Amino acid sequence: MQAQTARPRPRRLEASERRREIIEVSTQLIAERGYRGVSLDNIAEACGITKQGLLHHFRSKAELLVAVLEYRDEVDLAESTRRAPRSLTRAGFREEIRESARRSIARPGIVQLYAVLSAEALDPEHPAHAYFIRRLNWTRELLRQGAVSWHPDPEGFAIELLSFIDGLQLNWLRDPSIDLEARALQYVDRILAEYS
Template sequence: MDDAVPPAAAPQRRARQPRRATTERRAEILRAAAHTFGSKGYKNGSLAEVADQVGITHAGVLHHFGSKEALLVEVLEYRDKEDVRDLEGQHIPDGIELFQHLVRTARMNVDRRGIVQGYTVLTGESVTEDHPARDWVTNRFTILRGEITAAIVEVGGGDVPQDVAECAASAIIGVMDGLQVQWLLDDGVDLPAATQFAIEAILTAALLGTGRPHPLT
């Protein structure tokens, strides 16, 4: 009946869009969610805001992902896949190349403020109790530490004790993350320079006594 008449003559903003490939639609939502969770955090970012960016309602988002938490998990997985795709073709860097890659990443990050902010906010949030991203973040750190530790040992030709390599690996990850926070809050911080300086310093210290003093550049 006529009582169902909606705000008549509404050429509905999100009116009938041609049915897109669902996969691409989901990817759109994931990118929007990554942006929202990145700038506002997971808890503070709302499904409505995510939905707005792709022109649907929050219920539409839930149709695709079931729950907010499931959406976060998929965002995380999506970003992992993207990272891997970026590296495709290139061989995974190891040894000394890994450290050059890390410094290059810091340089690139200056032009990817949004992504850096997202990573920072989510990582900070994740240390709270029962945070849905906690396992993901923890796991990511564990893998990264493993790779960097191995690279240090390799560069040191096996002369670097395991515990020293592990300390140095944690420190390298820590300094990268910590510098990002300072840079996000204050543009005066020279992210690439400080990152390179610190990585070289830590690497040099780890290799001390192995006869390979000045590893980078």
């Protein structure tokens, strides 16, 4: 008869600390396995809590997935701000695109989660619908402001760049042999050369 592995006793954490732990563990598991390869049971087990304990903090997997995407945005913004003041000068803009591509390459599961949820969230009833509207508006405005000093149509540029990057990432998910970083930089270099 095989010995059963004892489940680790849950550590007592404040609610905010437990939520943060669940989000961080979920982010790591999704990055490793893809979001379809991770269940709430997997996440709860990795956190040393029950599924019911997890559902006390997040009412559904969809709600947790939105929290993972918000956490990813928070971490990405912190990394970007730490490297340099938030500025999209021409040189800074190119470097931001490079770093964004590298982050995507390092965590294809998170990119897949973003791509799938963004399509599902076109439905206004989807729990992630408001998140994607907020994120679109925020990134579009950030790019528009950064391009005001050098691009004749900053609003059009922001929409065009976001559309290109989203499309490139989808194709990279389908065919990982596509060099995501190189293709993103080639595109950006063409734009920068056109408006030099």
